[in-house]
Amino acid sequence: xxNYFKLAWRNIWRNxxxxxxxxxxxxFAMFFAVFMRSYQLGSYTNMINSVVVAYSGHLQIQDNKxxxxxxxxxxxxxxxxxxSKIESIEEIASYDPRIQSGLLASSGLQSKIxxxxxxxxxxxxxxxxxxxxxxxxxxxxxxxxxIKKLDIPEKxxxxxxxxxxxxxxxxxxxxxxLKLSKDVSEKYLPQILEATKFEGEFFKKDDSDVMVAYRxxxxxxxxxxxxxxxxxxxxxxxxAVGKYKIKAFLKFPGLDFxxxxxxxxxxxxxxxxxxxxxxxxxxxxxxxxxxxxxxxNEKINISGxxxxxxxxxxxxxxxxxxxxxxxxxFWKKTNKxxxxxxxxxxxxxxxxxxxxxxxxxxxIFGTVLMMVAERKREFGVMIAIGMKKYKLAIVVIxxxxxxxxIGVITGAIATAxxxxxxxxxxxxxxxDMAKAMEQFNIEPIMPMEWFDVYIINxxxxxxxxxxxxxxYPIIKILFMKVIKALKS
Amino acid sequence: xxxxxVKNLHKIYKEAEIEVHAVRGIDLSFKQGEFSAIxxxxxxxxTTFLNLLGGLDTASxxxxxxxxxxxxxxxxxxxxxxxxxxxxxxxxxxxxIPVLTAKENVEFIMHLQGTSKAERTxxxxxxxxxxxxxxRLNSRPGKLSGGQQQRVAVARALASKPKFILADEPTANLxxxxxxxxxxxxxxxxxxxxxxxxxxxxxARVVKKARRIITLEDGKILxxxxx
Numbered sequence: 001x002x003n004y005f006k007l008a009w010r011n012i013w014r015n016x017x018x019x020x021x022x023x024x025x026x027x028f029a030m031f032f033a034v035f036m037r038s039y040q041l042g043s044y045t046n047m048i049n050s051v052v053v054a055y056s057g058h059l060q061i062q063d064n065k066x067x068x069x070x071x072x073x074x075x076x077x078x079x080x081x082x083x084s085k086i087e088s089i090e091e092i093a094s095y096d097p098r099i100q101s102g103l104l105a106s107s108g109l110q111s112k113i114x115x116x117x118x119x120x121x122x123x124x125x126x127x128x129x130x131x132x133x134x135x136x137x138x139x140x141x142x143x144x145x146x147i148k149k150l151d152i153p154e155k156x157x158x159x160x161x162x163x164x165x166x167x168x169x170x171x172x173x174x175x176x177x178l179k180l181s182k183d184v185s186e187k188y189l190p191q192i193l194e195a196t197k198f199e200g201e202f203f204k205k206d207d208s209d210v211m212v213a214y215r216x217x218x219x220x221x222x223x224x225x226x227x228x229x230x231x232x233x234x235x236x237x238x239x240a241v242g243k244y245k246i247k248a249f250l251k252f253p254g255l256d257f258x259x260x261x262x263x264x265x266x267x268x269x270x271x272x273x274x275x276x277x278x279x280x281x282x283x284x285x286x287x288x289x290x291x292x293x294x295x296x297n298e299k300i301n302i303s304g305x306x307x308x309x310x311x312x313x314x315x316x317x318x319x320x321x322x323x324x325x326x327x328x329x330f331w332k333k334t335n336k337x338x339x340x341x342x343x344x345x346x347x348x349x350x351x352x353x354x355x356x357x358x359x360x361x362x363x364i365f366g367t368v369l370m371m372v373a374e375r376k377r378e379f380g381v382m383i384a385i386g387m388k389k390y391k392l393a394i395v396v397i398x399x400x401x402x403x404x405x406i407g408v409i410t411g412a413i414a415t416a417x418x419x420x421x422x423x424x425x426x427x428x429x430x431x432d433m434a435k436a437m438e439q440f441n442i443e444p445i446m447p448m449e450w451f452d453v454y455i456i457n458x459x460x461x462x463x464x465x466x467x468x469x470x471x472y473p474i475i476k477i478l479f480m481k482v483i484k485a486l487k488s
Numbered sequence: 489x490x491x492x493x494v495k496n497l498h499k500i501y502k503e504a505e506i507e508v509h510a511v512r513g514i515d516l517s518f519k520q521g522e523f524s525a526i527x528x529x530x531x532x533x534x535t536t537f538l539n540l541l542g543g544l545d546t547a548s549x550x551x552x553x554x555x556x557x558x559x560x561x562x563x564x565x566x567x568x569x570x571x572x573x574x575x576x577x578x579x580x581x582x583x584x585i586p587v588l589t590a591k592e593n594v595e596f597i598m599h600l601q602g603t604s605k606a607e608r609t610x611x612x613x614x615x616x617x618x619x620x621x622x623x624r625l626n627s628r629p630g631k632l633s634g635g636q637q638q639r640v641a642v643a644r645a646l647a648s649k650p651k652f653i654l655a656d657e658p659t660a661n662l663x664x665x666x667x668x669x670x671x672x673x674x675x676x677x678x679x680x681x682x683x684x685x686x687x688x689x690x691x692a693r694v695v696k697k698a699r700r701i702i703t704l705e706d707g708k709i710l711x712x713x714x715x
Contacts, residue, residue, distance in 0.1 A: 003596075003599050007585070007588070013587075014587050377583070378583070382585070384544055384571070385571075385572065385577055385596075386571055386572025386597055386601070386648065387600055388565055388569075391600075482544050482545075483544050486544065
């Protein structure tokens with residue numbers, strides 16, 4: 001076998017140009033396939049992260065009736081027993097019991113439908129990194145006045161002026177918009193941040209204040225420290241009315257969230273919606289939640305094996321809770337629209353890839369045709385002197401495998417820097433595209449998917465493609481008429 | 489003792505719907521140690537006859553017995569195996585494997601036969617030394633002259649210890665000096681090691697060295713002379 005390896009290896013370098021054309025075809029197939037797939041899967045993972053990880057959770061524990069009819073009346077009794085059961089499962093990284101309901105939010109003469117989300121602050125922060133959504137920068141008129149007084153370049157000031165009225169979570173968020181040069185950034189950014197500083201504070205466990213999404217706050221002309229009135233219907237028809245002081249503004253990736261969300265502590269929300277049951281002794285009170293969102297230890301991604309692992313955790317929770325009235329829902333069920341969106345987009349992406357494979361497959365096949373035509377006489381000689389046809393076919397298969405391996409490995413290596421770059425520094429979208437993504441509550445970025453099984457999948461597909469192109473020389477060799485080959 | 493017996497051999501092939509009767513009922517035999525040349529004008533059927541003897545082509549009629557084995561009855565892998573063990577080939581265009589060195593080319597056929605590495609190395613070195621290429625063992629065909637390549641081809645043909653060697657116009661691409669060299673080597677191997685050589689040739693220098701000359705014309709034997 002060693003000699004066949006040697007023969008095959010030397011054969012591929014005999015006609016360097018032809019070999020390089022073949023390897024280049026495989027290289028580009030691999031490079032573009034991985035590059036395209038990484039972008040595609042990266043955008044799906046971003047979608048999932050924006051919606052699932054940052055909000056709905058990998059799994060949700062709900063009352064059976066809640067999924068179909070999401071009203072406060074289909075709440076779940078959140079007992080100490082249920083809490084301790086959840087906490088006993090090691091695979092659960094974080095959980096957040098929630099009350100979620102639509103209410104009318106108003107201030108002064110302005111009113112708007114909002115969504116109140118009652119959460120346990122520390123748990124919500126652990127689950128969705130909620131504190132990172134707090135706005136710390138506001139380009140207000142006062143801030144612009146302060147910046148004008150600073151000795152900063154006119155061009156930079158005009159850039160900042162264009163952002164008048166906007167809110168930003170932090171300097172990174174602002175940095176994406178301003179795109180300052182390194183020099184200007186180092187010199188002036190601290191002063192700009194100082195001038196635009198916006199006070200907002202994450203709420204505590206028993207806080208009676210609320211945090212409001214910034215676009216809702218803008219609509220209602222609210223500021224930190226102002227009050228917001230919430231009005232709606234609570235548990236079993238009870239009225240839900242409350243006045244709350246605003247502690248912070250929040251900024252989410254999605255437009256819907258920014259237009260509607262009001263966060264308050266779970267305790268506050270349970271009182272607002274009268275979501276509790278008092279025992280017959282009139283003392284013991286059990287509070288309710290609409291659902292419990294939870295994340296597992298798995299890092300969710302579209303391309304990896306996270307789904308199987310999360311489903312295992314789901315099973316474990318179901319086994320521990322053992323309550324027929326309670327359902328544990330997988331994120332794909334609680335985010336059906338997102339899944340459909342990903343699935344339909346995935347099909348179009350795969351069709352693009354299929355076209356790429358076909359084009360490049362024909363390129364490879366062309367060089368294989370040339371190779372067979374060029375070496376027909378040589379094949380004939382080898383068979384004439386005693387080499388069995390199948391052994392000759394094996395040598396040609398080795399040649400194709402060598403070229404395939406070189407093309408696939410170099411192609412994969414060439415995509416690595418792009419994947420690393422695109423993963424850590426994703427392209428941030430602007431304009432209509434960004435707005436469209438925000439409408440679906442997706443952060444308008446185009447990250448690349450980290451190295452995962454999809455790269456192997458592409459390599460396998462390309463190898464299958466190379467294997468198809470091998471069929472022609474194998475058939476040619478196996479059915480070769482020696483005399484014809486020698487005369488060619 | 490005859491090592492090759494040819495009985496009533498015919499070969500008809502179609503070329504653009506026209507039947508060509510290339511070999512017309514040849515009856516012939518070759519003994520061990522012969523140094524024979526098959527001559528005749530172009531289209532007389534020399535190469536076709538040689539191809540049939542080598543099992544590279546199949547006869548339309550008749551039989552070829554090599555040491556008693558009917559070669560026409562062999563097909564596929566059995567025929568390839570039979571060729572490898574019994575017949576050595578020297579082609580007009582040398583047809584060495586370009587990516588292998590002279591030594592590797594000679595060893596290649598022994599490798600196919602399953603000869604041990606030590607034996608392969610020993611025999612290939614001996615054979616190449618015998619054809620005067622002891623100094624060029626590691627040269628690839630591209631680095632050798634036409635005459636040297638043809639000598640490697642002779643060494644390769646001998647490597648499998650065949651019963652006979654078929655050489656189709658072996659000197660056609662060689663200059664006088666290389667031709668003389670090659671013929672001397674083949675003649676020496678024939679005399680010293682009793683190896684049977686059958687040439688098809690136009691070359692008068694080959695004819696001069698041959699001890700039996702078979703003249704073909706229109707696919708038939710015109711003359712069969714032993715010097």
